[in-house]
Amino acid sequence: MKILVVDDFSTMRRIIKNLLRKLGYEQVDEAEDGAKALPMLHGGAYDFLITDLNMPGMSGLELLRAVRDDASLSKLPVLVVTADANREQIVEAAQAGVNGYVVKPFTAAVLQEKIEQIFANRTKPAPRESGGL
Amino acid sequence: MSQSFLSEEDAELREFFIEDASELLAEVRQVLANLLRGEVADGGMQSVRRAFHNLKGASMSLPGCDSLEGFIRLAESLATALEQGVIAANPEVLTLLDEAASAIQSMLAEHGNEPRLPLLPNHLLRALMYCQDRLVGIDASLDSVQTPVSLDEPLRQFRAAK
Numbered sequence: 001m002k003i004l005v006v007d008d009f010s011t012m013r014r015i016i017k018n019l020l021r022k023l024g025y026e027q028v029d030e031a032e033d034g035a036k037a038l039p040m041l042h043g044g045a046y047d048f049l050i051t052d053l054n055m056p057g058m059s060g061l062e063l064l065r066a067v068r069d070d071a072s073l074s075k076l077p078v079l080v081v082t083a084d085a086n087r088e089q090i091v092e093a094a095q096a097g098v099n100g101y102v103v104k105p106f107t108a109a110v111l112q113e114k115i116e117q118i119f120a121n122r123t124k125p126a127p128r129e130s131g132g133l
Numbered sequence: 134m135s136q137s138f139l140s141e142e143d144a145e146l147r148e149f150f151i152e153d154a155s156e157l158l159a160e161v162r163q164v165l166a167n168l169l170r171g172e173v174a175d176g177g178m179q180s181v182r183r184a185f186h187n188l189k190g191a192s193m194s195l196p197g198c199d200s201l202e203g204f205i206r207l208a209e210s211l212a213t214a215l216e217q218g219v220i221a222a223n224p225e226v227l228t229l230l231d232e233a234a235s236a237i238q239s240m241l242a243e244h245g246n247e248p249r250l251p252l253l254p255n256h257l258l259r260a261l262m263y264c265q266d267r268l269v270g271i272d273a274s275l276d277s278v279q280t281p282v283s284l285d286e287p288l289r290q291f292r293a294a295k
Contacts, residue, residue: 009157009187011150015194018142054186056179083190105194 002027004044006037006051006063007081016050016081019108023115034058038066041073048115049078053089061092068097077118081106139248143196150191150198151245157184158234165231169224178216181230185209188237197249201237204253207261208233214268223285225292229260256295263291 003025007013013030020028029044031037034051035058041049049067053060060080067073080093080101090101099118102110139147161184164177189205192198208230214220215230236253244251252258264284271282 008183009153009191011146011153011191012187012194014146014149015191018146052190054183056183083186083193104190 001025001047003048004046005030008032008055019111022108023112034063037063049076051080053080053082064096064098079114146195150195151241154188154241158238161234162231165227169227182212182216185212200252201250207265211264218281219271221281221283223283225285225288233257259295260292
């Protein structure tokens with residue numbers, strides 16, 4: 001599975017990549033914001049997107065909306081990462097079609113659980129509302 | 134969680150964090166120095182808040198950094214209140230944030246490789262907590278155009294008394 005990790009803080013990208021490596025995901029690329037991520041997503045044949053919400057330039061929410069509005073990317077599973085369990089932000093992300101969210105700090109096991117949940121939900125019949133949360 | 138050593142992977146991550154954090158904190162201090170000189174730039178306080186937010190997110194994800202996380206959480210809260218105009222960007226408050234950034238820089242430079250990071254200076258922690266307490270009493274949502282509250286004099290008096 002090919003994964004793109006988007007976060008403006010490189011330490012955080014490194015932390016998430018390490019967790020993914022522990023889970024056996026070796027094909028992991030990174031981008032520092034939504035604006036850099038979008039062209040990578042178009043040309044990279046990614047299977048999964050993990051993005052921070054709070055980023056300068058194009059935020060995680062804007063990136064999510066851009067992905068959902070793009071016919072070639074609209075089905076891409078997206079997990080958002082946030083440092084605060086900010087209800088409004090999470091609701092906004094849900095309305096924009098996010099598949100799941102995870103609040104920092106999180107372990108490799110939690111990340112694995114989120115990824116499995118997202119892929120399990122995608123194999124079920126289409127939900128009436130945005131699923132995965 | 135107490136620990137006497139960092140794993141090789143955690144030690145590597147910590148090194149990476151120290152380097153990243155020192156760059157970020159240098160930028161924060163530059164923005165604050167500009168603001169203290171009266172040079173107002175668009176997005177200045179937003180970049181300060183984002184920097185503290187990123188440092189918080191990483192420090193809560195790295196082992197042995199819990200003292201740093203709590204300290205940064207308070208600094209981020211103060212920076213958020215400044216960015217939102219809930220409190221006025223007066224010299225005393227800006228100086229406090231600069232001292233907080235400087236203290237984190239020094240602590241990481243001197244103790245960054247220790248398994249468990251030490252506490253940050255108590256006088257700064259108290260001053261940040263004082264601001265946090267004052268913020269709790271201010272409900273900006275009541276009127277979005279209200280005048281920013283000045284913490285300059287109360288904060289000066291609080292710090293002088295301590």
